[in-house]
Amino acid sequence: MKLTGAQALIKSLEMQGVETIFGLPGGAILPVYDPLLDSPIRHILVRHEQGAGHAAEGYAQATGRPGVAMVTSGPAATNIVTAIADAYVDSIPIVVITGQVATSSIGSDAFQETDTTGITMSVTKHNWLVTSASEIPRVVAEAFHVATSGRPGPVLIDFPKDVANQVMEWYWPKRLDLPGYQPTTKGHPKMIEQAAAIIAGAERPVIYAGGGVMRAGVAGQVLELAERTGIPVVTTLMARGIIPDSHPLALGMPGMHGCYTAVTALQRADLLITLGARFDDRVTGKVDGFAPVAKVIHIDVDPAEVGKVRRADIPIVGDLRSVLPELIRRLPAEQLRIAPWIGEIRGWQQRYPLSYEPSASGRPIKPQYVVERISAAATPDTILVSGVGQHQMWASQYFRFERPNGWINSGGLGTMGFAVPAAIGAKVGRPGSTVWVIDGDGCFQMTAQELVTASAERIPIKVAILNNGYLGMVRQWQEMFYEERYSEVYLSPDLPDYVKWAEAMGGVGFRVEEESEVDPVIEKANQIHDRPVVIDFRVDTFEKVYPMVPAGSTNDEIVLPPHQRGER
Amino acid sequence: MTDRSNLVPIGGIRTPVEGRHHILSVLVENRAGVLARVALLFSRRGYNIYSLAVAPTDDERFSRLTMVVDVETASLEQITKQLHKLINVIKISEVDPSQAVEYECMLATVAAEGHNRAKVMELVELYDGEIVDVGVDQLTLMFALPPGRLDDVEAFLAEFGLVELQRTGRIALGKLPKPVRRTKRGKVS
Ligand SMILES: Cc1ncc(C[n+]2csc(CCOP(=O)(O)OP(=O)(O)O)c2C)c(N)n1
Ligand SMILES: [Mg+2]
Secondary structure (H helix, E strand, C coil): CEEEHHHHHHHHHHHCCCCEEEEECCHHHHHHHHHHCCCCCEEEECCCHHHHHHHHHHHHHHHCCCEEEEECCCHHHHHCHHHHHHHHHCCCCEEEEEEECCHHHCCCCCCCCCCHHHHHHHHCCEEEECCCHHHHHHHHHHHHHHHHCCCCCCEEEEEEHHHHHCEEECCCCCCCCCCCCCCCCCCCHHHHHHHHHHHHCCCCEEEEECHHHHHHCCHHHHHHHHHHHCCCEEECHHHCCCCCCCCCCEEECCCCCCCHHHHHHHHHCCEEEEECCCCCHHHHCCHHHCCCCCEEEEEECCHHHCCCCCCCCEEEECCHHHHHHHHHHHCCCCCCCCHHHHHHHHHHHHHCCCCCCCCCCCCCECHHHHHHHHHHHCCCCCEEEECCCHHHHHHHHHCCCCCCCCEECCCCCCCCCCHHHHHHHHHHHCCCCCEEEEEEHHHHHHHCCHHHHHHHCCCCCEEEEEECCECHHHHHHHHHHCCCCCCCCECCCCCCCHHHHHHHCCCEEEEECCHHHHHHHHHHHHCCCCCCEEEEEEECCCCCCCCECCCCCCHHHCECCHHHCCCC | CCCCCCCCCCCCCCCCCCCCEEEEEEEEECCCCHHHHHHHHHHHHCCEEEEEEEEECCCCCEEEEEEEEECCCCCHHHHHHHHHHCCCEEEEEEECHHHEEEEEEEEEEEECCHHHHHHHHHHHHHCCCEEEEECCCEEEEEEEECHHHHHHHHHHHHHHCEEEEEECCCEEEECCCCCCCEECCEECC
């Protein structure tokens, strides 16, 4: 069967089971958009290529399947770089296809030529420049394999226009020939044995679960490990929901804005059972002072993460899907005798729970309150997506996460503008779930044009803007560390008019200024199923995120909210 | 006269302190862009490459990079683990400098007038070099030597007056096992 390169590309994507592509066409990718008309693949036309990338990320996180984005060359390729970089640090499997000028023009500074493989080399797991149509099925098969196996991540296929028009004889590769790519899956049995032994003897152990646990889809095994041993679990920003927040062994989020108990449990631990986490500086604070007496078991599929930041006493390179059952199998049948440790933890939980001072009557709404109320009204299948800033931290702290894959945010890169397009991707991937966005006013303005996409494609997401009129997180740092010298952080709560914005983009807009209106408006939003909803929640400008470990400090120097200070 | 303003001062390129350098022999797929990926990885992660030699192997699908890396900048373990993550990197072996033969090649044009000329020729003789080009008052020499000895030659040549100098990256292979000498009473330790 003879196919053009463009047809072969679309057919290869179909072979990979792709159902949805997020994209926007242009000159160099034009030939590929023609056979797309005859394909069952749904194409969602975004309004900016960064949106296509984040949507693919949201789709991937909501479904566990790779997200696909397709854009043209030059400015379109550079527009999607931010999303690729975001997917790289958060290990999200996406496949990005970029158009490229004809092979004969490459290197000549042709119209809309950029060195896309060069530009994206350091933010992709791998990328390919296709130089002949006969390579297409092989490259596509390799790309999906690389994106989804081992430590997942973004890959990019750069696709020159003339290759799209070449004719090739169709085939589908029976096996992949990637001699340099063999991710380790099985952990070393001796190491697993040692890990089990050290766990059995621990007095103050903590399970430190990171985003890798989410990617591996092993929430069940983590719960089993915790319940079998009685060891408490901290869930990083990327792992919220790995064990239900309501579970007695769940300690919440550690890190710069983690809760006191999670932060302090890591500090005092004598053993960290590190699962798919990478000792990010936002978790460790000053590394030298992090968990100073703990031995470390580090289980990760990426060998380079093990020992990168913190020396591992028991390094185990392998896929959690295979290592965890092996580890659990070797553990003693009874729970550990760690009652004093659990007692100490319970004490912290009672004395220093996550809390904020409720709004006095007539005062502005507290942002945390909005998060709590959205959480309280949420159905179990709800997916929460957030932007980056104070609202992100409040979302992670005050939403009750009861199941995995219900929380999508930009962790490692901290990309403002992530939320709206990522939510679109999540909703497309899991149309049966309700998708809520908790966004900042600053973040919203960066990618809100994708509301048009949501309206046009009937993707009914719900966006709660915690409108504090500021680039709030930056404002908080200026308040605390720059003597309240506010430099370029004021946005105004009234400009733009978010209600009109929502309406102009085909959605429904609400504005809420009183606490009493919060529940009713959430209820109303939950009843709208045919178009996007935007709620402009006017929240307290002066609210700060607590607890907080100031940058460069150790986690022992955690700063509690004012109303909890002075007791320690 | 040749313009000498671009000449790298002697001492600017020296063998790194013994024990701090490691030699990595990296087998990679012979594809476009692979060298760029390796170089980018080093610069992105803040590692230093001291010298680099690249050539295809006897199997044309593969190339071998021989890299001398400065392990002050990062642990060798991190460097090799990160390198291994590159899809086109197939195999990395560390060549222990004390257990390897290491060579570099050098081309140098030196001033060689009058009585200097004989001294230069003597140096070539002493260090098994070769005169590869002859000019009226200059000579171009070639030396292939272990890096330390090449440093010595370079220093001598500077005395005569270096006009231009070019050294290659280092290549290295592990030392071969030697037969064990036996005496009547058994093995010599
Ligand atoms: C693309 C990008 N630019 C700048 C930043 C730096 N930054 C981090 S949080 C933040 C403020 C976000 O403001 P907003 O969306 O209103 O959220 P808030 O903190 O007020 O809740 C900024 C500017 C960033 N993370 N990403
Ligand atoms: Mg704000």
